[in-house]
Amino acid sequence: MNQSIKEYIVSINSAIEQEDFGDKPQELYEPIRYIMSLGGKRMRPLLSLLSYQLYKDNIKEVIPASIAVEIFHNFTLMHDDIMDNAPLRRGQQTVHEKWNSPVAILSGDVMLVKAYQQLIANSPTEKLTEILEKFNRCAIEVCEGQQIDMNFEEQEQVQEADYIEMIRLKTAVLLGFSLEFGGILAMDNEADQALLYQMGVNAGIGFQLMDDLLDVYADQDKFGKQVGGDIIANKKTYLLIKANELAQGENSIKLHDWLKAQDFDNEEKVNAVKSIYDELHIKTLTEAKMNEYFEKAFTNLEDLDAPSEKKNIIKDFFNYLINREQ
Amino acid sequence: MNQSIKEYIVSINSAIEQEDFGDKPQELYEPIRYIMSLGGKRMRPLLSLLSYQLYKDNIKEVIPASIAVEIFHNFTLMHDDIMDNAPLRRGQQTVHEKWNSPVAILSGDVMLVKAYQQLIANSPTEKLTEILEKFNRCAIEVCEGQQIDMNFEEQEQVQEADYIEMIRLKTAVLLGFSLEFGGILAMDNEADQALLYQMGVNAGIGFQLMDDLLDVYADQDKFGKQVGGDIIANKKTYLLIKANELAQGENSIKLHDWLKAQDFDNEEKVNAVKSIYDELHIKTLTEAKMNEYFEKAFTNLEDLDAPSEKKNIIKDFFNYLINREQ
Structure with a gap:
């Protein structure tokens, strides 16, 4: 893998580690830190950095903004795992298994809000409405995709x-x-x-x-x-x-x-x-x-x-x- | 009840009825229309209108914005009912009972995004960041409160x-x-x-x-x-x-x-x-x-x-x- 990409991933991981997701009640915030620490390719924030570097050099400045898409992605994983009854995520216990479903529902809800917080705090004011409108559409479509996927499991044939x-x-x-x-x-x-x-x-x-x-x-x-x-x-x-x-x-x-x-x-x-x-x-x-x-x-x-x-x-x-x- | 308040509630209910929450997949959007149609006092949007009328007369203009807090409130109800195993909401079947838990989780998620959409589409651009920051803090605190409430049920004593x-x-x-x-x-x-x-x-x-x-x-x-x-x-x-x-x-x-x-x-x-x-x-x-x-x-x-x-x-x-x- 390209050296600068490796460096981007290190920077993304370090930003996630340093993120203060919250403290009390711990049942709400520990699952967030837990799922965010399970790793993964960090593909989504990486893609934000990769498109940014096409046009600008000061990559470090957009790392905080890029974390928003990783938080959102992990929110979808936490909720999807409940819906799919999945016992494992990246080889570790899923949140609803390690804690319980109410904790996984509620921690996931907080993560969705945190994704918005991260996006809002790190987007330029003059582009905020545009960014949020596109993010909202994307977020809704991801939920639609998950529901359609669940529907497919009940159908005999899928085109x-x-x-x-x-x-x-x-x-x-x-x-x-x-x-x-x-x-x-x-x-x-x-x-x-x-x-x-x-x-x-x-x-x-x-x-x-x-x-x-x-x-x-x-x-x-x-x-x-x-x-x-x-x-x-x-x-x-x-x-x-x-x-x-x-x-x-x-x-x-x-x-x-x-x-x-x-x-x-x-x-x-x-x-x-x-x-x-x-x-x-x-x-x-x-x-x-x-x-x-x-x-x-x-x-x-x-x-x-x-x-x-x-x-x-x-x-x-x-x-x-x-x-x-x- | 004051005549103007009755009129406000009628306007709020009519705005909710006319809201296009979405269409397909229907498993995602029917539960949203269902819970939003169960009624209730519409206390939260009404409060927004009541504080607005203290300073301005053109109440009709803020009705769409006020619906955001009602959508958010109903999102919390939909998810809380799953966590609390509640069979009934306002005398009708809860969403996870009428459909199932995955549907209630995912429809709730979409409602949270819809609350943001409603807020963003109907807030003045120059005040959007402030409004969203306050809304985010509030949304997170509501989740914290729900988790603390669940924790209390496991505790012998609460102060x-x-x-x-x-x-x-x-x-x-x-x-x-x-x-x-x-x-x-x-x-x-x-x-x-x-x-x-x-x-x-x-x-x-x-x-x-x-x-x-x-x-x-x-x-x-x-x-x-x-x-x-x-x-x-x-x-x-x-x-x-x-x-x-x-x-x-x-x-x-x-x-x-x-x-x-x-x-x-x-x-x-x-x-x-x-x-x-x-x-x-x-x-x-x-x-x-x-x-x-x-x-x-x-x-x-x-x-x-x-x-x-x-x-x-x-x-x-x-x-x-x-x-x-x-």
Whole structure:
């Protein structure tokens, strides 16, 4: 990874560590410090810094503002984990498991307010309304995406276009806002701000498709989670949606039977579904769709009115992420 | 009730009815429309209008802004009801009962963002930062109050001062903000803005003490809920905290036994605890404390630099609320 990106991540982590989230009652503030300390890639604030550096050099000045998107992201994780009954987050107990659901609901609520506080305290007054309007829209869309995702779990069939729209809302628009936010803080070129947003959305859809792929095709030694977890849980990923769409005859019956199976050996199910995916060339199809979105993101990047050497930092970072786990 | 107040409430209700909260996915937006349509006194937006009319006449203009505090209030109700496992809200099913907890968590999250949207879209740009900073502080304090209230239920003893601080946070600061908000929208007199906030906080503490009293001493025919509900649930109200503090000898043992009792007849418990309250003059003590806060609120009102006939509208409204259910 590029040296300046490593330095950005160190600065982001240090700013998060020094953040005074609050004190009493401790049941409210300890979970916030806990989830914020679990790490992660710090992708969203990093994206704000990366778009800012396209236009300006004084990166340190926007680190406090960038933390807002990380707080917001962790608020969504804390609440999503309750809704999804998830026991673990980044290999550690989730907040509702370590404490309880009321604590996770309320700490999450406070985090959402803290995200606004962080945004408001660190945005220039003359751009505050614009920033908040865009942030509000993004925040609502993320919630819409989560609800649509939950709805999908109750549905027999999901269409490809609906799935792409769901991941756009649930995951991609926040990457879009994070990049756009850095751009708004740096300059006034509205065409570039819109391109930054589009780049984030396109890359975000690409990264989610990559996550869907990795769940099935990752190297178990390098992968943080159990390979095949989505298959075991019948999670409606791009791969399953595509397989449902394309499977015919015996494959369709086999896939359907595995989706309905109650008692099964995990490994057997993963291998069986995977071999259906292979016969249907699901990996290739997903890679094609993923690359289509990455291509769009790279085109957005090229179209920006910024120095090539600065754009290359973002290009290299995306390529690093794309190649890291494959 | 004063004719202009009735008109304000009609205008508030009509603005809420016309509000376009959103459409799809319907699981996210129907619960918002549902809880917002359950009614209630619309006390918080009404307070914003009442403080605004002290200084300006064009009340209609601030109705959209005032709706923000009602949306925020209903967000807290939706989430509190999950945490408190409450089956009913204003006599109707709570959102997590009618739908489910994930829906109530996520719809609540969207409502919090919608409260910000409503505030941002309807506040003058030059006052936006100030308004948002005060709103953020208030929102966080309301969450702190809810957490402290939940903590109290796990504690053997609660001190009077801690209880007053809890209800200040959980209930009173939002009434304070609602009044201050109307003041900020109307004028620039910071001393008056601070007095409006104080008036709301003092009145809010008074109203909560009144609620505690009514739960035990209300006329069942007029009271919306079951009289004695707090006693049955061992809810740590001002009355119980005061009784715990003052009970000695046999009264102390009896009270303690009733608090520990597992199987009991509801009516018998309510009557027994009530007779301990009576022996300890808890009603008189609570009324004295409540009136102390109402007096403070009325002094705050008197100190405002506004026309007496306008102040009298607020005075009459508070007196109407104070005398209505007693």
